[in-house]
Amino acid sequence: MVEKHILYGIPHSLYTGRARSYLIKNRIPFNELSCGHESFKADIVPSAKLATIPVLKTTSGEVIRDGAAIIEYFELANGRPCLPKGARQQTISHLFDLIGCEGLLRPAMHYRWNFPEENLEFLKYHFFNAQRAGPNRQEKTDYMMDRMRFAGRIFGVSDNNHSFIEELYMDFLQALNEHFSNVPYLLGWKPCIGDFGLMAPMFAHLGRDPKPLALMQREAIHVYRWVERMNRAESDTAEFFEAGHGYLEQDEIPETLVKVLSILAEDLVPETQAAALSINHWLADNQPSHGTSASRYLGKNKSMAEFTVRGEIIAAGAQPYRFFMLQKIQDGYLKFSKKDKLLVDDLLEQCGLKEMLDIKLTQRLGQEDNLEVWL
Numbered sequence: 001m002v003e004k005h006i007l008y009g010i011p012h013s014l015y016t017g018r019a020r021s022y023l024i025k026n027r028i029p030f031n032e033l034s035c036g037h038e039s040f041k042a043d044i045v046p047s048a049k050l051a052t053i054p055v056l057k058t059t060s061g062e063v064i065r066d067g068a069a070i071i072e073y074f075e076l077a078n079g080r081p082c083l084p085k086g087a088r089q090q091t092i093s094h095l096f097d098l099i100g101c102e103g104l105l106r107p108a109m110h111y112r113w114n115f116p117e118e119n120l121e122f123l124k125y126h127f128f129n130a131q132r133a134g135p136n137r138q139e140k141t142d143y144m145m146d147r148m149r150f151a152g153r154i155f156g157v158s159d160n161n162h163s164f165i166e167e168l169y170m171d172f173l174q175a176l177n178e179h180f181s182n183v184p185y186l187l188g189w190k191p192c193i194g195d196f197g198l199m200a201p202m203f204a205h206l207g208r209d210p211k212p213l214a215l216m217q218r219e220a221i222h223v224y225r226w227v228e229r230m231n232r233a234e235s236d237t238a239e240f241f242e243a244g245h246g247y248l249e250q251d252e253i254p255e256t257l258v259k260v261l262s263i264l265a266e267d268l269v270p271e272t273q274a275a276a277l278s279i280n281h282w283l284a285d286n287q288p289s290h291g292t293s294a295s296r297y298l299g300k301n302k303s304m305a306e307f308t309v310r311g312e313i314i315a316a317g318a319q320p321y322r323f324f325m326l327q328k329i330q331d332g333y334l335k336f337s338k339k340d341k342l343l344v345d346d347l348l349e350q351c352g353l354k355e356m357l358d359i360k361l362t363q364r365l366g367q368e369d370n371l372e373v374w375l
């Protein structure tokens with residue numbers, strides 16, 4: 001038994017930022033190793049099944065791949081410290097987890113890859129240093145950079161929609177900034193599961209790469225402070241002179257958060273509807289048996305889902321992971337009392353997110369043996 005967990009990740013990885021922040025905030029001791037470390041390929045990938053990060057090797061030697069699974073491992077063991085009790089707050093927390101993992105990939109990719117003057121040297125440094133020293137280090141670096149640049153296109157960034165992506169992101173950023181000027185975390189005085197999900201795009205890409213970092217520091221200081229805060233164990237709320245504790249009372253969702261969510265809903269809802277249609281067609285044609293892998297396609301599926309936002313047509317790859325996250329929201333909702341269901345309905349209606357409760361795949365998803373699978 002070793003003393004600390006090992007988190008395999010790299011500083012510029014979107015999904016690692018979510019798991020890292022959870023470990024820091026929950027004071028779970030860990031060391032971080034690069035996925036370029038030789039133990040990753042040799043010891044970890046065979047159990048992790050896919051070479052994605054983050055992966056956690058626990059003190060007892062268990063290997064857990066996927067940020068949601070890493071967080072769930074500790075949530076389950078520790079009495080769910082980051083899940084609010086109220087139905088509305090629980091729903092919003094899970095929604096932000098979904099949004100962080102799937103809903104902000106376009107701005108995250110656009111602001112990373114489409115500003116070479118500001119970002120390229122920074123990215124070259126990070127991608128090069130994620131590769132072990134060896135004969136083909138530069139080729140491997142170039143391959144990974146091209147692969148990730150291409151992923152941006154799969155998530156719906158085209159040559160023609162940069163200003164649209166920026167417009168939508170700036171509306172979101174300003175609304176989130178307003179929210180964090182009143183409270184330090186999404187739901188009050190401590191982070192919830194949704195804060196960690198939101199950290200995925202907001203740290204490694206949008207709050208760290210030079211171009212979007214400068215934008216955030218200039219245009220959204222409160223969001224920038226939240227990003228800083230999320231990577232510190234203490235609550236880091238010095239500017240809130242009358243700081244409270246825990247989540248907001250009486251299952252409150254502030255108006256400022258409703259505003260944030262209604263902006264996010266603009267592409268989240270049509271994209272989820274279009275992706276469900278596309279994946280449901282694929283399911284009808286392919287009828288995968290129980291246990292078949294349903295991991296990220298990253299361009300391997302031919303089915304791009306098309307949808308319209310603010311009059312702009314976007315084509316993006318339909319990823320099953322979005323629905324794995326959505327299932328959690330829908331499963332949680334089914335367990336609420338009739339009264340709570342009505343409260344949640346009313347809230348989601350105000351946010352323009354009511355449809356999210358009804359969009360379903362014809363086959364359920366689960367995680368088994370470190371893979372997302374069809375059930």
Ligand SMILES: N[C@@H](CCC(=O)N[C@@H](CS)C(=O)NCC(=O)O)C(=O)O
Binds near residue numbers: 101
């Ligand atoms: N569902 C996984 C996704 C992990 C993921 O895609 N990580 C990226 C880095 S941020 C990765 O490893 N990409 C490498 C690849 O797809 O080859 C999670 O949430 O942990």
